[in-house]
Amino acid sequence: MSSLKLKHSGGNSVSLNPPTSAPTSSEVAFKLPTADGTANQVLKTDGSGNLGWIDNTPIWLVKLSSSYSHTSTNTWVTAPLASEAFDTDNAFNTSNYKFTVPTGKGGKYFLYYNQQINDNPDDGENMQSRIDKNGTPLPYSYGIALSANTNKTTNIHHSFVTDLVAGDELTMHLYHHAGETVSYNDASTYFGGYRLIGGQ
Numbered sequence: 001m002s003s004l005k006l007k008h009s010g011g012n013s014v015s016l017n018p019p020t021s022a023p024t025s026s027e028v029a030f031k032l033p034t035a036d037g038t039a040n041q042v043l044k045t046d047g048s049g050n051l052g053w054i055d056n057t058p059i060w061l062v063k064l065s066s067s068y069s070h071t072s073t074n075t076w077v078t079a080p081l082a083s084e085a086f087d088t089d090n091a092f093n094t095s096n097y098k099f100t101v102p103t104g105k106g107g108k109y110f111l112y113y114n115q116q117i118n119d120n121p122d123d124g125e126n127m128q129s130r131i132d133k134n135g136t137p138l139p140y141s142y143g144i145a146l147s148a149n150t151n152k153t154t155n156i157h158h159s160f161v162t163d164l165v166a167g168d169e170l171t172m173h174l175y176h177h178a179g180e181t182v183s184y185n186d187a188s189t190y191f192g193g194y195r196l197i198g199g200q
Contacts, residue, residue, distance in 0.1 A: 042197065054197060058089035058105055061192035062097075067118070068184040070174055076130075079115075079172040079184075081191055099170040099193070106166050108196045111141070112159035113172055116188035121147045121154060121178035128175040129156045131191070133168055155188065161196070 007013040029049050037043075037053030044054045065083035082094045092099045101109075115129050124146065131141035140160040147154050164170075172191040176182050 044197075056195050056197045058087070058091045058102060059192075059194040060087040060089075060092050060099060061085040061190060062087070062092050062094070062099075063190035064184060064186040067186050068174075068189070069181050070176055070184060071181045073179050074175070074177055076173045076175045079174050079189065079191065081172065081189075083186075085190075085192075097171055099191075101164045101166050101168045103166050105195055106164055106168075108161055109164050109193050110159065110161050110196055111170070111191075111193040112157075113191040114155070114157045114188055115143075115174060116153065116155045116185040117176060117178075117182045118153050118185050119151050120180070120182040121152075121176060122150045123147055123152075125179065126177045127154050127156060127182075128177075129158065130173050130175075132171045132173060133162075133164070135169075138162055138170075153185075 002018070004016040005013045006015070030045070031050050033043075033052050038055070041053040041055045043051050045051055061084070062081040063083050063085065064079070064081060068080060070077060078097050081092075081097050084092060084094060089102045089105070091102050111131060113129065113131065115127065117127050121127065126144055126146045128145075129141075129143040131138045138160075140162065141158070143156040143158040145154050145156045170191075170193075174184065174189075
């Protein structure tokens with residue numbers, strides 16, 4: 001079994017070896033990309049021997065910039081996520097609170113969020129949450145939490161995977177059934193996600 005050995009000037013070497021078992025076809029050939037990739041990218045194949053560089057961006061995490069007073073009970077509102085922790089592709093708009101899938105970045109995405117209401121609602125009342133895609137609630141995105149007692153901090157955390165295409169717009173939405181104004185905690189109300197390398 002032959003191998004390609006690259007010898008270092010210090011005397012040691014690095015080898016590239018063929019697989020232990022015979023290839024499924026008579027010959028297997030890999031075509032390298034024409035240029036180096038960027039930092040943290042990995043090499044992928046198109047299934048026909050052509051290799052190229054890929055990363056799992058975009059990656060983003062946004063949150064409330066300050067505590068948010070939700071004044072309308074039994075009403076869905078868009079979460080005003082105006083503070084970015086990170087946003088690799090500048091794909092989240094902190095003016096309209098929308099994430100837009102960049103060109104060429106469609107695929108499967110891992111999405112997650114957390115919402116927290118301070119000192120409300122009361123026993124049996126609830127808060128609810130969801131993510132909308134292009135104005136329509138996404139399957140698997142819905143969450144609900146019931147208050148355990150009177151004036152108790154209530155929290156929802158949720159994550160899921162969904163298919164997205166370039167141009168899709170995502171927004172996070174808030175809802176409560178407290179019968180009064182509630183305050184969402186800025187540090188604990190956030191929305192983030194990233195594209196999965198294996199999901200294109």
